[in-house]
Amino acid sequence: MKRKLFYGLLLGFFVISGIAHYSHWDGTVQLILASLAVVFAAAFMGKATESVAHYAGERLGGFLNATFGNAVELIIAIFLIREGPSMHELVKASITGSIIGNLLLVLGLSVLLGGLKYKVQSYNAMLAGSSASLMLLAVIALFIPAVFKSSLVRWENELFSLLVAGILILAYILWLIFSMVTHKDELADEAVEHAEPMWSKGKSVLFLILATVMVAFISEWLVGSVEPFSQRFGLSELFVGAFLIAIIGNAAEHSAAIFMAMKNKIGAAVEIAVGSSLQVALFVAPVLIFVSWLYGSPMDMVFSTYELVAIGTSVFIAASISRDGRTNWYEGVLLLVVYVILGIAFFLV
Structure with missing residues (x-):
C-alpha cells in the first residue's frame, strides 16, 4: 500500500509539474511543484540505486550510490550552464550549497539523531583522516584561482580553471583507486547489512535509467522557475543556489544518511555525507567546467569570498569533528549551528 502511494505521488507530481511548466503557470507554483517532483524522483533514484548496488557489490555499489546521489545536482547545474554565462554564479552557488549542505546539514542531522539513540558512535579513523585531507585539498583548489584572479586576464583565468579541473578529476580517480583497490581493507568500516533488493537486476537498471530521465526533465522545469521566483521575493x-536548490537536490542523501545513523551505522552515514561533498568538489564541479566549454560559455573556478568562507568554514568544522572516528549528538548540534548561521548570512546578502 505504501509503495503504491509513493508511486502514485511520484507520477502525479511529475505530470502536474510538467503541465505547470508547459502551460506557463505562475513561477512560484511551478517552483513548488517542480521541487516536490524532484524530491520524489530523487527518492525513486535512491531506491533504484540501492537495488542496483545490491547486485554490483559493496565497493562498486557504494560508488554508484555516491554518483547517482549527486546526479540531481549535476543535471540541474548542466541545465543552468546551458542557459548561458548569466547563470554561472547560480551554478557556483549550487556547488557551494551542495558541499556545505552535505557537510553541515546532512552530516549534522545524522550525527545528532544517531547520537540521541546511541551515546557514542564510532567508524574507521583512517577513512575519516583521509576524507578530512581530501576536503582540505578541495578548499585549496577553490581558494588558489580566487587569489590569482586579479593577476590574470579572462582567458588565462578560464584556462587555469580548466587545468585545475583536470587535476582535481585525476585526484578523484586516484582516490577511487586508493580507497577501492589498493587500501580497501584498511578503509573498510563496519559490515552493513543489505536488505533484499526491491527488484530484479534488469528491472533495477531500467528503473535507474527511468529515474535519471525523470530527474533530467524536472531539473529543466525547476531551472526555468528559479529566476522569476528569485525576482518576485527579492x-x-x-x-537560492546555495540553500534552496542544494536542499532540494540533496533530498535523497538526507534520508539515507539519517536512517543509517539511526541504525548505528554512522560509518555509512559519514560516507554518504562526506563522500558526496568530496565528489561534488573533486568531480562534479570540475566536470561542469568542461561542460561549460562544450556549450561555448567557459566558466571559471573563481568562487566569491562569501562562498569560499562558507566552504572553508564547513570543511574546518566537519574535519575537526570527524577526524577522530567518533561522534556524539552534540557534535551534530555544532554542525547544524554553523549551517544556520551561514543560511542567515546568505539570506541577508
Whole structure:
C-alpha cells in the first residue's frame, strides 16, 4: 500500500509539474511543484540505486550510490550552464550549497539523531583522516584561482580553471583507486547489512535509467522557475543556489544518511555525507567546467569570498569533528549551528 502511494505521488507530481511548466503557470507554483517532483524522483533514484548496488557489490555499489546521489545536482547545474554565462554564479552557488549542505546539514542531522539513540558512535579513523585531507585539498583548489584572479586576464583565468579541473578529476580517480583497490581493507568500516533488493537486476537498471530521465526533465522545469521566483521575493542567486536548490537536490542523501545513523551505522552515514561533498568538489564541479566549454560559455573556478568562507568554514568544522572516528549528538548540534548561521548570512546578502 505504501509503495503504491509513493508511486502514485511520484507520477502525479511529475505530470502536474510538467503541465505547470508547459502551460506557463505562475513561477512560484511551478517552483513548488517542480521541487516536490524532484524530491520524489530523487527518492525513486535512491531506491533504484540501492537495488542496483545490491547486485554490483559493496565497493562498486557504494560508488554508484555516491554518483547517482549527486546526479540531481549535476543535471540541474548542466541545465543552468546551458542557459548561458548569466547563470554561472547560480551554478557556483549550487556547488557551494551542495558541499556545505552535505557537510553541515546532512552530516549534522545524522550525527545528532544517531547520537540521541546511541551515546557514542564510532567508524574507521583512517577513512575519516583521509576524507578530512581530501576536503582540505578541495578548499585549496577553490581558494588558489580566487587569489590569482586579479593577476590574470579572462582567458588565462578560464584556462587555469580548466587545468585545475583536470587535476582535481585525476585526484578523484586516484582516490577511487586508493580507497577501492589498493587500501580497501584498511578503509573498510563496519559490515552493513543489505536488505533484499526491491527488484530484479534488469528491472533495477531500467528503473535507474527511468529515474535519471525523470530527474533530467524536472531539473529543466525547476531551472526555468528559479529566476522569476528569485525576482518576485527579492532573493539573491547566492541564497537560492546555495540553500534552496542544494536542499532540494540533496533530498535523497538526507534520508539515507539519517536512517543509517539511526541504525548505528554512522560509518555509512559519514560516507554518504562526506563522500558526496568530496565528489561534488573533486568531480562534479570540475566536470561542469568542461561542460561549460562544450556549450561555448567557459566558466571559471573563481568562487566569491562569501562562498569560499562558507566552504572553508564547513570543511574546518566537519574535519575537526570527524577526524577522530567518533561522534556524539552534540557534535551534530555544532554542525547544524554553523549551517544556520551561514543560511542567515546568505539570506541577508
